[in-house]
Amino acid sequence: KAGVTQTPRYLIKTRGQQVTLSCSPISGHRSVSWYQQTPGQGLQFLFEYFSETQRNKGNFPGRFSGRQFSNSRSEMNVSTLELGDSALYLCASSLGDWTQYFGPGTRLLVL
Amino acid sequence: DAKTTQPNSMESNEEEPVHLPCNHSTISGTDYIHWYRQLPSQGPEYVIHGLTSNVNNRMASLAIAEDRKSSTLILHRATLRDAAVYYCILMGTPGQGAQKLVFGQGTRLTINP
Numbered sequence: 001k002a003g004v005t006q007t008p009r010y011l012i013k014t015r016g017q018q019v020t021l022s023c024s025p026i027s028g029h030r031s032v033s034w035y036q037q038t039p040g041q042g043l044q045f046l047f048e049y050f051s052e053t054q055r056n057k058g059n060f061p062g063r064f065s066g067r068q069f070s071n072s073r074s075e076m077n078v079s080t081l082e083l084g085d086s087a088l089y090l091c092a093s094s095l096g097d098w099t100q101y102f103g104p105g106t107r108l109l110v111l
Numbered sequence: 112d113a114k115t116t117q118p119n120s121m122e123s124n125e126e127e128p129v130h131l132p133c134n135h136s137t138i139s140g141t142d143y144i145h146w147y148r149q150l151p152s153q154g155p156e157y158v159i160h161g162l163t164s165n166v167n168n169r170m171a172s173l174a175i176a177e178d179r180k181s182s183t184l185i186l187h188r189a190t191l192r193d194a195a196v197y198y199c200i201l202m203g204t205p206g207q208g209a210q211k212l213v214f215g216q217g218t219r220l221t222i223n224p
Contacts, residue, residue, distance in 0.1 A: 004154075033211070033212070035212075035214075042214055042215070042216055042217075043198075043212075043214035044214070048211060056211050058211075092212075098145065098160060099157045100155075100212060102153075102154030
């Protein structure tokens with residue numbers, strides 16, 4: 001079975017731009033979660049989607065948004081990028097139980 | 112979210128056992144103890160989880176204190192591939208709501224050849 005895939009793997013943007021990251025979960029997984037990882041703050045939960053509905057949201061500003069499609073693929077969008085948004089963005093999928101399977105991440109650099 | 116406390120770093124030698132401690136004194140009765148690890152340049156990966164009894168799988172063993180206020184992840188024979196950051200995380204019962212992993216700083220495990 002293919003693992004969680006994330007595209008693109010690397011991205012460079014400038015302040016003020018917006019960015020969309022994509023995540024394809026493991027086949028059959030309906031839950032997709034997003035996390036941000038920075039050296040200073042570590043791994044932080046952004047939000048989780050299950051069957052196209054956002055079930056949980058972390059403490060991030062409204063510039064961070066996401067959605068899930070009927071095939072369980074998910075996208076995350078960050079608008080009006082700031083330098084502090086530079087991070088590794090990780091997506092994880094789950095069958096709905098507790099085990100989450102992480103993708104390799106998208107490394108975003110904001111200049 | 113219930114909090115966990117882990118040492119920042121630990122070091123061990125290859126082919127020796129490693130015991131990674133985790134304190135979770137505010138754990139609730141329905142919290143499961145999960146361990147994930149993150150190898151360099153990769154996303155985290157699930158290692159093991161448990162509720163009250165000790166657990167074993169092909170990767171590791173989890174020893175849970177009788178009062179559940181602490182646990183220990185045991186790698187029986189560490190290899191260089193086990194060098195990673197190990198996270199101890201508490202999670203509620205599955206199927207009862209949203210999925211959310213609350214990561215602490217974890218323990219950075221170094222394995223010496």
